[in-house]
Amino acid sequence: MPSPKGKNPGRGGGSPVLGSSNGRYDFMSLTKPLSRSSPPNLLQRQGSDPTTARLRASESPTRRRGSGSSVGSASGQTLTEEDGIRLNPSFLHVALSSLLAIDLWLSKRLGVCACEDSSWGSVRPLMKLLEISGHGIPWLAGTAYCLYKSDSAAGQEVMLNLLMGLLLDLVLVAIIKAVVRRRRPAHNRMDMFATFSVDSYSFPSGHATRAALCGRFLLAHLVLAAPLRVLVWLWTGLVGLSRVLLGRHNVTDVIFGFWMGYCQYNLVEMLWLSPQTLQGLLGQLA
Numbered sequence: 628m629p630s631p632k633g634k635n636p637g638r639g640g641g642s643p644v645l646g647s648s649n650g651r652y653d654f655m656s657l658t659k660p661l662s663r664s665s666p667p668n669l670l671q672r673q674g675s676d677p678t679t680a681r682l683r684a685s686e687s688p689t690r691r692r693g694s695g696s697s698v699g700s701a702s703g704q705t706l707t708e709e710d711g712i713r714l715n716p717s718f719l720h721v722a723l724s725s726l727l728a729i730d731l732w733l734s735k736r737l738g739v740c741a742c743e744d745s746s747w748g749s750v751r752p753l754m755k756l757l758e759i760s761g762h763g764i765p766w767l768a769g770t771a772y773c774l775y776k777s778d779s780a781a782g783q784e785v786m787l788n789l790l791m792g793l794l795l796d797l798v799l800v801a802i803i804k805a806v807v808r809r810r811r812p813a814h815n816r817m818d819m820f821a822t823f824s825v826d827s828y829s830f831p832s833g834h835a836t837r838a839a840l841c842g843r844f845l846l847a848h849l850v851l852a853a854p855l856r857v858l859v860w861l862w863t864g865l866v867g868l869s870r871v872l873l874g875r876h877n878v879t880d881v882i883f884g885f886w887m888g889y890c891q892y893n894l895v896e897m898l899w900l901s902p903q904t905l906q907g908l909l910g911q912l913a
């Protein structure tokens with residue numbers, strides 16, 4: 628399939644389309660030649676323009692390898708075992724590129740509260756309220772306050788472990804954000820309060836990890852009536868949804884964040900600090 632890039636040189640972007648390269652179907656740019664030097668990376672260092680990022684992300688490894696080693700059966704030559712081994716990563720790459728393109732497209736369409744002028748701009752204050760409800764500062768301050776005020780050993784133990792979980796969450800999210808370095812969606816207005824430098828990156832959503840971790844924690848350790856349990860579930864889901872509606876995150880950032888928060892709760896359970904452990908730790912410090 629000939630690339631139409633020559634016909635439309637003035638456009639600033641374009642959708643990745645399936646094109647044939649050496650008898651294979653790869654993603655190729657409508658408007659820009661594919662870079663042969665930059666490594667393929669689906670999530671890292673995307674430009675602020677999601678279309679550019681999408682195009683960059685859709686570069687196929689088969690094109691960079693050159694045409695010599697990959698001749699399809701259509702040209703009369705049979706595929707060697709080596710070719711078969713190379714086809715699989717290429718298929719995986721196309722699948723991931725497609726998923727990423729869908730993610731970017733869907734996230735852009737769902738970012739309906741990204742600013743006041745957006746189609747659902749009037750709901751933005753409500754979404755920002757949800758943002759504050761899942762922010763690290765109220766959770767850390769609230770947990771520390773409850774720990775300080777609690778007069779039962781059981782209450783102190785639960786609050787201390789929640790505090791540990793919250794701190795662990797902050798550290799793990801910061802590490803992943805710093806490693807992956809996925810840019811926030813271009814339509815996001817960066818007007819969040821109290822952020823760390825890594826919070827300029829979007830993968831994973833720290834609010835989603837915290838909501839999942841705290842949601843599971845509350846459901847497991849607080850004796851709550853059924854309506855309150857439903858409310859916890861609802862809050863968790865809405866915090867995640869609000870990240871995409873506000874344009875802060877792509878859908879995959881939130882889905883991964885939920886999964887990560889869910890796993891972090893398992894980690895907190897594994898590392899659970901009992902009063903004895905705590906006394907031992909404090910004894911060692913003293």
Ligand SMILES: CC(C)=CCC/C(C)=C/COP(=O)(O)O
Nearest residue numbers: 763764821822826832833834835
């Ligand atoms: C300052 C403290 C204690 C936490 C920062 C919380 C924060 C701003 C996280 C970013 O969340 P998203 O990744 O969901 O945007």
